[in-house]
Structures are given as structure tokens and as C-alpha cells.
Amino acid sequence: MRIPVSTYRIQFRQEYDFAAATAIVPYLAALGISDLYASPIFKARAGSSHGYDVVDPTQLNPELGDREAFDALVSAIQQHQMGWLQDIVPNHMAYDSQNLWLMDVLENGSDSDSFDYFDIDWNHIYEEIRERVLAPLLGNLYSDCIENGEIKLAYDETGLSVNYYSLRLPVRIESYARFITYNLGQLTKALGRRHPDFVKLLGILYLLKNLPAEAKGRERYDQVAFVKGLLWELHEQNEAVKELIAANVQSFNGEVGSPESFNLLDSLLNEQFYRLSFWKVGAEEINYRRFFTVNELISVRVEELKVFHKTHSLIAQLVEDGIFTGVRIDHIDGLYNPVEYLERLREKIGDVYITVEKILELTESLPTGWQVQGTSGYEFLNYVNGLFCDANNEPAFDRFYTTFTGVASSYDRLSAEKKWLIIEKNLAGDVENLAQRLKRIAGQTRSGGDFTAYGLKRALSEILALFPIYRTYITSDVVSETDRQVIQTTIAAAKKQVPLLQRELEYIEAILLRNNEDYLTDEQKADRLHFVMRMQQLTGPLMAKGIEDTLLYGYNRLLSLNEVGGNPSHFGILPEQFHTFNQQKVDHWLHSMNTTSTHDTKRGEDVRARLNVLSEIPDAWAEQIKQWADINFSKKERLGGRTIPDRNDEYFLYQTLVGSFPFDEAEFPAFVERLKDYLIKAVREAKVHTAWLRPDSEYENEFIAFAEKLLDAPETNEFLAQFRPFQAMIAEYGILNSLSQVLLKNTAPGVPDLYQGDEFWNLSFVDPDNRRPIDYQQRMAVLDQLKTKLPHNPLALIDDLFETRATGNIKLFLTYQLLQARKAFANLFQQGDYQPLEVAGDLQNHIIAFARTVGGQAAIAIAPRFFTPLVQPGERPLGTAVWKDTHLVLPSGLPSTWTNVITTQPLQSQSTIAIGDALQHFPVALLVSS
Template sequence: MTVPRATLRLQFHAGFTFDDAAKHLDYFAALGVSHLYASPITTARPGSLHGYDAVDYSQVNEELGGEAGLKRLVARLRERDMGLVIDIVPNHMGIGAHNAWWLDVLEWGRHSAYARHFDIDWHSPDPALRGKVLMPCLGAPYGVELEAGRIALRFHADSGRFQVVYGDNVCPICPVDYAAILQAAEDNTELTALAQTFEGLTTQPEDQPRAAAGREALRTFAAQHGPAAFDPALEAFAGTAAVSHERLHRLLERQHFRLAWWRTASDEVNWRRFFDISTLAAVRVERPEVFEAVHALVFRLYEQGLIDGVRIDHVDGLAEPREYCQRLRQRLVDLRGNHPYIVVEKILGRGERLRDDWPVDGTTGYDFMNDVGSLLHDPDGAAPLAATWAELTGASPSFADEAIAARRQILAEHLSAELDRATRALHRIARDHPTTRDFTFAAIRRVVAELAVHFPVYRIYPQIGLRSNADNEWFAKALDGARRTLSRSDHEVLARVDAWLGGSGGDAERDARDARDGRGHRAAAAGSSQGQTQAQVQTQAQGQPQSSTSAAAQKARPAAPPVTPFSHALASQRTALTLFSQLTAPLAAKAIEDTAGYRYGRLLSRNEVGADAGEFAITVEQFHAANQERRRRFPHAMLATSTHDHKRGEDVRARLAVLSELAPEWSAALRRWSTVNAPLRRFVEGGAPAVAPASDAAGNVPDPQHWAPGPAAEAMLYQTLVGCWPPGLAADDEGGIRELAERIAQWQLKALREAKQRTSWYAPDEAFERACRDFLFDILAPQRRDGFLRELCDFVERIAPAGAVNSLQQTVLQLTSPGVPDLYQGTELWDFSLVDPDNRRPVDFAARAAALAPTPPSERLREWRNGHVKLGVVQRLLALRAQMPEVLGTGVYLPLTVRGTHAKRAIAFVRQHGNGYVVVICTRLAAPLLESGSGLPLVEPAKWEDTAVEMPAGLASRTLMDLLSPAAQKVNGDGLLYLRDALAAMPVAVLLEDGVPGA
């Protein structure tokens, strides 16, 4: 098995290609990573900066350098004994003019070869959408755009196709209608002759080759006579005349797509999207032929030895994550016979565990990022900071309240169509039973909505239509929440929906248990072992033949009852379960990460992907327990502290965590800054923004809800300034502050729109947004240098050393905990980035390479603001992982007890394999100990007083060398190591026995 020692995530795009990465391989190797970890490399929409909008799964993106560039990069990696892990996106594709699969679906509808590649509901209850695909791409209502002539019929000479074009959107006309289009050119014998080629054409697959031949004839005609030869036909559908609009409208009504205003998507879209993004269509990778097509390139690259593993994006979007992972691993194993490295992007709630029956190496590290981030916070700050937040903003002090409100809004305004689809699946089950046929669609929808709103994790993973005990644990919490909020008249419906969604009772449960006990169980078991998908099982349920067995085996088999094991009820239940799970996952993501996280600001360092802002801090014991479980269950899981999706860089969060230790001082600063900057607020109500008056002629104070940016947004703005203020930036550095303001303005706009309160992506209030931007630039204006700006700089300067201590602690824990450390590009130095696109800015790898040095990190502590001390720690610890792979790889993890006056301000543990030891000691919650210090991120040794670590018996009276400083530490005869000695040169220590390689 090829397991990375450490990975480095790179974001590839046209501005940073494979060849660009290859230029820095010597630096990456010197840094100590074993594998590059690439963003998606399949062909994406032109100009994509992230690659998650793939349009062709079969080709390496030419904008990145194509397959030739990839091979050049891998060849140079192999020269350095390095490998490559790639990000794959099996859940969705980018749609549009560059996606051949999608265009074929629009052209041929249900008879397209790719009709079942996408998760489309071809049987919509809306008659206008039956057999059609909703295309919500119009900037205004359909009739308005049609009459304005912005929807146009065009002929594409290169493909011989007639297309409807709207802006960048292209929708191919079905060839069945080509004859009518060509015949619309009156008295044009040539076009009339061409029309005969398409006479009598149908959408049936057997007719599609004839359509292709007809299009070839059109291409040839265009090549001979020029594309303008088709203008007489096109003109019949163009112009401003009402008859032309009507003719074009009738043509569009006959197509397999329906053009619609973009605002219709949330309510009416009849295909599954990625979250609520109507340019990303979900793919039915559970179908065997789709699975093979989606992974064709991945399998070829793996078979050729070009990649060593994969990261599975958004695994919770898939119909059957467990079966998908089984199938993927088996296919990769079959290709090369080794054990591929596979990790999944999975958000785990506190107490939720990655399933043991998923054959993967772990998650991509959001769980570790949450654990280590929580550890940095002082729990004593939770209550006072929540009280301050509520006082200043008038909002609830509870994140749970904000999360529930956000879930309701997202479900109603953004995922209504997805809610309807899950409800319809359950309504069909209800109609099949006399006892439930009177359960109305509306009642079931109310129940499903409340279950989804109160669902505590992303989703469940039932098997054969039944929930597991782990599923029931989470489902029970959703049931409790739904019971509290639903009317008692809906409780009976809730009980039945519970049963239909895999709970106890009901025909479907009996069918599932029959399936487990009889032939269905054997089929399901075989499917599990061989990677069989849900689609295959459902095919068997519909009575299609299965593989035959010998006569002897048939005689030996006990007689089975004459029923179909996978009955209609079970198939319906599995469909409902899938749709419900594919509803709760995007709801959680959009409501928690992208809405509530931008509304609730007790402390923004806890508002992060994979985190629950309601969970403020964890104990050292909880952190140790999580590390021990990870080592036991998924020892090769990724350990992340920053990602391409993070909301704030790892060192922004580390600095903000210091505020949990200084709650009274921070609360006072917030109140003071709010007062100082009050005259700069804008008042926005029904017109252009103006500076908010203190009061009107009658003495009335303007309603704070009409201020820009508003109390909540203003409080979060101050946190953001404190968190991302670059080290050493002075109040009189106009250029530096202007550059920072531009970056923060990007964050602010995104934050305001994601919060979806006074503005949003769907309905932007540009006057309000402009007023918020003006406020930001006003408070950072040069004339504030002796007021607010000076105070802000002084405050940052005060807490920055404690923030650096947190950062170094976080870095050491990432690089020494059980798992595979994953560095995000550029974070080897201080990472004060904000949410994308800020966290995807170009990285100066040359500067980082120049900063590498053989000197111990402790010698760089005095110049800590340049980040070189962090780079030194990363380099040394990655080298140690190479020198002691068993110890820091799968070695035992032993928590160590810290005792003494400041025991809560340190964390310590040992990694051990055989006779090899690595002792890790980190300073934590250091702010009180740094008061009146030297300005360095280092606690003065004497302040540790009697605080000591109880060392393992095997290290008593031993001399230990610090990897991060020249110091040698002596464990006394009682097995104690005093922190005044161990942490005298650095706030973190990694100790090895003298004489051990690396010491």
C-alpha cells in the first residue's frame, strides 16, 4: 500500500499549470512532502479556477497542460521518489455548451444515450416539464426575453446543428424539428430538399444514426454555400414581429428542455443539482455504465502508475456512498493489485464516526481541523462572548437558534424543489396503502421539512432500506425536533414517514428482512462484496434474470416463499431514503456553512467548514481521545488545518482563538470601536445611502436595522480585521492598508450575500453593499491613523504573539498526530487568508524555497513575524516523519499528564514504536502568561513555575534532544520534565532520545 507521508494540496488552473508546479518540485521535496495532492484535473468549463465543474471526464484538462503535461510532472515527481493524489468529482458535472453528455440530453430527451447519466425526474407532476429538462438560465421571465429577441435560433456550421442560443447558453434543437425549420424558408428549394432528409424522423435510438447523417449533409451544404445559406430559415424565427416570436415559441415548446427564468430553479428544477447551483448537474454514478464512464480517465491513469490515490469530493451527494467506495477500491485494486490510497471529503458531526464498512483510508481532515481548532479555545470565554454578541446585535446568543432559522430559509427559498421530490417519493408510498392513502402531499411535506430542519448530521446511510443503529441515533434527534415543532395532527404522519425512511414497522421493513433471510440477502451480500450498485439490485427487483446456479445447489437450497424479495415497497422506500439523504446533506452545507456561519459571530474562529460554531472548545482529554480513535480506526486519514474551502486561514483562526482568553477586554474593544465608528455608518432605507445621523429633529435614533453594515456585520468586520491583519502592518502604511481593505471588501461582499439577510446572491441590494464597502474604507482611511487604526494596530500587536503560539501549537499537532498531514499551498508561512478567492491567490514558492534553512527553528523565533519559524518547524517535522515513519505513522499514541500551577496551559503526548519515542509538548492558552512579556511568542521560563510533564517510565533519567532547538532536556529521577526547561527556547518542543536519528 502506498500511503503518503505528507501531502501538499495545489490548486491547478490556467494560471498555475502542471509545468508551473514542476518548477517547484525541488522545494516541495526539500520541504518534506511525499505526494502532491492535485485539485481536479479533468476537463472543466473554460477558465475554471477550481476544476469542480468538469464537462468531460475522459480527458485531462488542456488548460492545465493536458495529459502530456501531467506525464511530465509525474516523471519529475518519480525522480524524487514522490507521488500524486488527485481530487475526483463523481457527484456532479458542469453543464453548458462544453458538456457533450448534457447537450445530447437536451437534444434527445429521454431517448438520449445519456438520459440516465444525470439525476433527472422525467415524470414531473408539472405537465409542462414531463419529458423535459428545466433550463433556468434566463435573466428575466421567459416571455420578456422572448419578446426582446434575446432568445435566438442559430445554425452551428461545424456540427450541422440548429441551436437556441441565449447569452453563453446553448440548447440544441431536436433533429425531429429540423424539417420544419428548413421548410420555414419559403420558396427555397435547396433547403426544402435538405428538409426531406429529416422527414418522419423520431427520437427513438434507432433513428438517431439517420439524424447524424442528416446533420452531416447540413455540414457539407454549409461548407459549400456558407452558413448564411441557412439564414432564410432562421429569419422565420427571428425579428420583432409577433408571428416570429410565436413560431419560435412553438418550436421551443416541442423541445426536450424548457427555458426558464433563473429564479424558477429553486422551486421547479427537475434535476438534482450540486447544492443549489444550477450550473452543476448531479450524476448518477450508482449506475454501472455511468460509474465506468465517470472514472475512465482515473482508471487509466492509475493503471499506468501516474497517480497513487484519489480524494473523493462530496461523497455525501452520492446515492450509495458505501457501495460506491467498495466498487471504486475494487476496480483500482484489480488494475494494479496494490492497495490504493482513498480518502473522502466527509463532514462529521461531533460524535459521528466515519463508517467502518467504507473501504477508505479516512477523511480529508475536516474532523482534525475542527478538533485542533477547538483545542485552541478557552471554554471560559464562551458565555461572556455570547452575551456580548447578543447585547451588540440583538441576535440570539445560541448558534443552534441561528442554524434552525437558516435551515428553514434555505429549505423554503433554495431547496424547495428537492424537498418536493423527496416528498413525492413518500407520497407515492402512502398512496399504495389503504391505511395511508389519505395522507396528503402537504402533510407529508410538512413532516419531511421538519425532519430535515432538525437533522443533526449531513445524512444517514441505510442498507437494504433499513437504518442502522448509528443512523437511528441521529434520526431520533431529528424526530424529537420535528415532534416539538409539528402540530399534533401531523404526528401520525411523522410516525409513518419514520417507518418509510428505514425505521421499524411497515411492509417495506418486512420485505427488507425477508430479503436478508432469503435470496435477496444473498444477492445483496454478493453485491456488497463485488461492488454491486443499488441500480443493479433494483434491476433484479424488477424481475430481470440473475446469474444461474447449478441444479445441485438448487436442490440443496431451502424452499423460498413465492414472493419477490425486493418488492415494490422496498424499492420505493430505498428511493425515498436516497432522496431524503440527498436533501439533508446540501441543506446542512448551505444552511450551516454558508448561511448561519455568516450570521453568527460569537467568535469567527469557530465558524469553519466541518465545525459547529455552537461547540466552542474541547478539552485536552477529548483531543487525545480523538487522536487515539483515529489511529485505531483510520491511521492514514488526512490531517488538515487549511483547505481550498476554508472560510479563514489557519493563522487567522489561531489568532482569533486568543480572544476566548480575553473575553472582557475584547468585549470592551468591540463596544468602544462601535461607538467610535458610529458616525461613519450609512443609513439605507428606500434610497441612496447617507451617513447615519445620530438622531432626527425629534430626537429619534435611526433604526439599527437600517444601518450599513448593521450591528452583526459590523461586529464580524472588527473580528476579521483583527484576525487577518498582517504582522507588522503599521497604522500609517497607507498602501498596505489599502491593499488589505480591498481583500476584506471581497470577503465582506461574500459574507453579506451568504448571510442572506439584507442582500444575497439571488437578490443583491447594491445600495446596501456599496454602503458597507464605504464604511469599511472610511474606518481604514488615513485620517483614522491616530484613532481607530492606531488602536486596532495596538490590539493586534498585543494578541499576535499568543496567536503565533497557537499557530505553532496547531502546526506541531498536525505534523505529529496519527494520520497523514496535508498542507495547503503556501501555508508553510503564516496564512492570514480569508474565504475564496482570497485563499486561492498565487503563492510565491520561490520565496519559500529561499527561506528554507538548516538552522533550528528556535533561532528564527526572534523574527517570528516573517513566518520563517513556522516554515522551519514544518520542514523539521516532515523530515522526522521520513526518518521515523513507524513512530509517527502508525506508532502508539500515549497522552501524557501535565501537572502543576499551569497544567491547563500545556498539552503533551508520546508517539512510540518499539524502542523509539517522540515526545510532543505544546504551549496552549498562553495569553495570560505572555502579558508584559518580551513580545515574543514564548512564555518566559520562570512563569511556568512548577508545571511539569509526567514522562513514560522508559524515559526516566534520560536525556532528550529537542528537534526544534539546540536544547537538551533531562528527565529527572521521578520521571518529570519541567516546562521551564522543555519550553525555554520555543513554545513547542519535539523531543527525541539522544543518539536517535533526527535528534
């Protein structure tokens, strides 16, 4: 198995294709990257900006280039001895006209070859979507769309289709008879009943009315193709037939202003295997599983063996060809049976590197039996980030946040409230479906016969709202102790919330824990297990939407903690927690990924590094906020009894500005526009004053106007005059935090992952902002200069880099030096143990240090933190003058001769290493034994 030394994430899209990636491969290799880490490259919806809306996983995405361009990229990667880690999407595909498997289902229903490819409930309780799949893809009410002439019938060589702007859906063959026979008398008059073409048309009608019900598979497809071919042939050969079809299309498409004229089209649509509806319907009534709450992403039944092999055929081929050397599995928790999937994947692709996108709570562990090398690294991100948040100042932040914003609820209470909001608004249909399944199960036995649908749904919803992790992994009558504890703890908490539903909760608990099943039939046991596994597929999306996409935009105590996989109620991580985490990683997941930014993170890694500085200076921060709020009070709008923005959103904005304000003045105009786009997304995600489902344009417009006033006329703006000196101070300390973060990512156990462009400062907002184009020419030029200057006078180079630190060149330099060390000592960093090092002296709380050893080789990483009491803004925290008596106490057995691979300077040690000596020329150190 090839274990990456380091990975570099590329976000492919039409504007950044295979050829563009090929051009930077030499740069990545020179930087020290061992493996390209690619976003999905399979055929996606036209114009996709991310590749997760796959329409055909058996083809490469033609928008990224042809096979020749792909092969050129492969050749470049292999020429530089690099690997290829590929992000794959087994959970869902695009609900789109270009998804031919899905279109086949919508045209042929249960007769489709791909009928069981998608996670659709064909026997839904609601009659209007029973044996039909909901298509919540309209931008308005169905009645408005059809009567405004936006839904149109069309005919071409492929047959009849229903069209709504770019959406094109097929018409089932049985509906052709209704269409053809409309105004058929007109054709009789034009041709006569004995005309050969009229007879042919009658023959088509006969075939349509007598399609054998037993015709399946190829036989049915042949018959459908035969009928369509005959009709098109008549259309092309006979002008009267062409006129009839055109007239019928016009008639079915109705006349705007005459609602009754659309009855024909409405009747035809009611015959289809799908029901077009307003997109908001999907939140409350849905009969297919989506990716989270995205109607345009329909989930795939990859648990079906034929579907698994079909969707993974190209992936397996590219692994077999030696092109993919590893895979990263997107949204593993969305799968029906993750354990079974991983076993099948391992069997199919063999002994290659596999990681999973998995959100783990602070004390949660990845199931040890999974056949993977680890996760994509969100838990590492949150542990490292938490190191730079000063936990001692949590009470001060609590007091000020409550005082300024009026937000008094605890994080746990807000968490449950936001998940309830999602249950009632965004996932109401999904929860209803699960509750109906539970009601049917309850009706099977005497013990559940008296439970009402309402009571069961209320109890189930309480459990879902209180569920503390993404999901459990129960797949049989065996329940792990970890899953058992989660379920029992959740049920106990639910009983306190709804004590009148204690019996219902205990009934659900027994089902989840697979208890009391001895007297059940095999079918009933299977129903209960299916319910459990379906519920497990719902807890993850609920957590994602309730916490990541709602609460993290509304609980704004300290935004650096509001990150994917994070829990903002944990105000900081203690060094002991970080060390324990890394030691467990060595024991179980040595090759899990270490990331600090991804395409999913809420803000760039250097934004978090800046905001963490605020945790060190709560009083100064509170004073600044009060001053800014006073200055900006008159800029707010008062409408309908409310002040816009409210204090919580105002506080969010100030933190956002402090964290993301650009170093370069030239970027300021673009920054303002990016900020406005971000603020709209943020307040909609918060779902307090506005939301995607119910946008409040008044609040949004006034919030944007407020932000514009804060940033308008920078030369004379009173707020900016107050803001910029403070922000500049935070940015200086943020640079130091960032450098320590880079060191820890590249030296701790695991595979360091560098997100595209992050070798310079990453001050991005959430997607799509974090997928902006990267200036690689600039990065290549800087790397070339560094490589030229470094061998001659590294200390002079470091001095120059500090003078120009705002450019980000210093971050690239540190990244380069660390990646070169990882390559040179690959075995040490890939297989080495992990030893926390004791720090002693006055400033011991300001140092994180550990050793990695394997065989006779050793390395020591030293990362400072909490810089505000150590140096003035812009000063370097170097030497004994800063670090005084602070030192490392070395365990016996470590060498005494070292080289700092960042500065290339030697260092001698005995039983201790003075921090002032180790950090004499650069703010962080990586010492490798000579």
C-alpha cells in the same frame, strides 16, 4: 499501499498549470512533503478557477497543459520519490455546452447514449418540465431574454443551436423540419420544384418526418449525421439554400420591440428536450439534482455501473500506470449509495490510499465498514482549533454578544431557522420533489391514504430542518443502530415542534427505519427504499447551505469557531476530548488526514489562531468593541428606518479585521480591496439583509462604504489609531497559537496536509481569496537560507526567526523541522500509538502533551496554549521563568534520553520533564528518543 508521510495541496487552474507545479516539486521534496495533493485535473469548463466543474472526466484538462507537460510533472514527482494524491469528482459535472455527454442528452433525449448519465427526473409532476430537463441558466426572465434578442438561433456545420451569450445548446433533429419549411416557398420560386437541390431538400424533409421511432443507438446517430451532412452540403453548394437558411435564422430570432416576432423561436424552444429559464427558477422548481444549489453543476448517476466505469476510466488508468498513488473523493455524501461506490472504487483501483471529503459532527464517527483510510480532515481541524478557545469564558462571550448585537436566539434555534430558510428559498424545488415522491408512496396503501400533500411536506420539512448530521447511510432493510438513533431523535424533536402532525411524522419514521413492510409488494418496498436514499442525498446539501453557507456568516459570537465541519455552539475543546479523539483515530482511522486549511475553509488557519486569542480576554475585547463602535457610529448610514450596517455585521467586520489584518504595510491597499469583495460575499451568504437570490444593493453599498471609512486615510484615522495596537497584540499571541497548531497537525495520528502557501502565514478569507497566487520563489529562497544556517548555529537562527516572525519564516522553519522528523521517523508517526501525557503544576491547563511510541522508538509533542497570562505581547514563552513548576509526568517505559528535533538540543528525563527545560529555546517541542 503507499501511505503519505505528508501531503501538499495544489490548486490547479489555467494560471497555475502542470509546468508551474513541476517547477516547485524540488522545493516540496526539500521541505519534506511526500505526496502532491492535486485539485481536479480533468477537463473542466473553460476558464475554471477550481476544476470541480468537470465537463469530461476521461480527459486531462487542456488548460493545464498538454500530455507532455503532464508527463514532465509526473517524472519530476517520481524522480523525488513522491506520490500523487488526486482529488476526484464523482458526484457532478458542469451543466455547460462543453459537456458533450449532457449536450447529447439535450439533443437526443431518451435516444441519447448518455440518457441515464445524469440525475434527471424525466417524469416530473410539472407538465412543462416533464420529458424535458430544466435549464435554469438565464440571467433574467425567459420572456425578457427572448424578447431582448439575447437568445438566438444559429446555424453552422454542426447544425442548429440555441445560443445565450457563451451558452450553446443543441436543437433536436425533429425540430429541423419546422425550421426548414418556414419560407420554403421562397426557395421554390428561386429554384423551381424540379431543381436537384430542391429535390434534395425535400428528401431531407422526408427523412426528418419519417425518422423510425425504433432507431436507436448507432443507427439513429448515423441517420442524424446523414441529415445534418446533407443539409450542410446544400448550404455550402447552393446560394439560394444558404440565403433561405440565413433568412430563416433571422426570422426565428425576431425583432426587438416586436414581441410577436419571437413566437417562432419560442415555439421551437418548446419542442426541445430542455426548458430554458431564469436561474432563480431552479430554487423552486427543479427536475435534476444539483451540487448543493449550484444550477451549473448537474449531478451524475454514478450508481449506474456503466456510468461509474465510464467516469472512472482515466482515473483507473492513471492508478494502474503508477501515477496516482491515492485518491480523495469529493462530496461522498452526495452519492446515492456511498458504501457501494467505495466498494466498486476499491475493486477498480486496487489497494491504494483513499480518503473522503466527509463532514462529521463532534461526536459522530465515520462508518467503520467503509473501504477508505479516513477523511480529508475537517474533524481534526475543528478539534485542534477548539483547543485554543478558552471554554471558561463562554458565558462572558454570550453576554456581550447578545448585549452588543441583540442576537438572543440559541445556536440550535438559529440552526433550524436557517435550514428552514433554505428549505423555503434555495431548495424549495428539491424538497417539493421529495415530498411528491412521499405522497405517491402514501397513496399506495390504506395506512397513508388520508395524508395530504401539505401535511406530509410540512412534516418532512421539519425532519429535514432538525436533522443533526449530514446524512445517514441506509441502503437496505437493515438500519444501523447509529442511523436508527439519529432518526428517532430527530422525529422526537419534530413531534415537539409540530405535534399536530404526529401521525405523519410516525409514518415517515416507519419508512426511514424500514418498519412495517411485510405486507408490501417488492415494488412498493423498492419505492420506499428509493425515497429513503433520495432523502439521504438531500440532508447533506441542506446542512451545507443552511449551516456552512448561511448560519456561519450570521452567528458571529466568535468567528474562529465558524468553520467547515464545525459547530460554533461548542465553545472550545477540552484536552481530554482531544486525546480521546486521537486515541479513537489510532484505533480506527490511523491514516486519516490532518488539515488546518483547505480550499473550502472559511478563513485561513492563522486567522483562526489570532481570533482564538480573543477567547482568553473577553473583558478587554468587549471594551475595545464598545470604543470602536462609539468612534464609528457616525460613519453608519441611516436609510429607510434601518442603520447600515447592523450591529451583528459590524461585529463580524471587527473580528475579520483583527484576524486578517496584514503584517506587511505594503499589503494594506490590496487587503482593503480583498476585504470589500469578501464582505459582499459574507452578507449575501448570511441572507439577512441581502442574498444571492435577492441582492439588496443599498445595504451592500453602504456596508462597503462603512468599511472604507474605517480604513481610509490610515495616518489620521481615529479608529485605526485605536485599533492597530490592539490588533498587533492579538497578532503576536496568534503567532504562538499558530506554532502550536503546526506542531499538533504534524505529530498527532494521521497524515498532515499542508495547503498551498501555508508554510507562511495564511490570513486569507474564504474562496476565491484563498486561491490567490503563491510566491514560491520567496519560499524557496527562505528554505535554502534555513538549510544553510541550521547546521551551524540553530539557536542563533531561532533568535533571528523570532526577530523577523512577521515574515512567516518561523512558521516555515517549524514546518520544515517537523516534516524532516516525520520522514526520518516515518514508522513512528505512521504506526505509533497515542498516549496522553499527564501535565502537572501551576500552568497545567496551558499545555497539551502526548507521546507516540512504536517498537523501541518514542516521541513526545508539547504544545502550549492560552499565552496572554504567560507573557507580554512579543515575548517568548520560554524557560522556567515562565513555566515555573509545570511538568510532564511520564509513564513507565519511556526512554530518558531525548533530542528536541526542532532546536536539535538534547534533553534528559527521569519520571518527569520540566516544561521550562523542554521549552527553553522554542515555544513548542518535539522530543524524539535518542
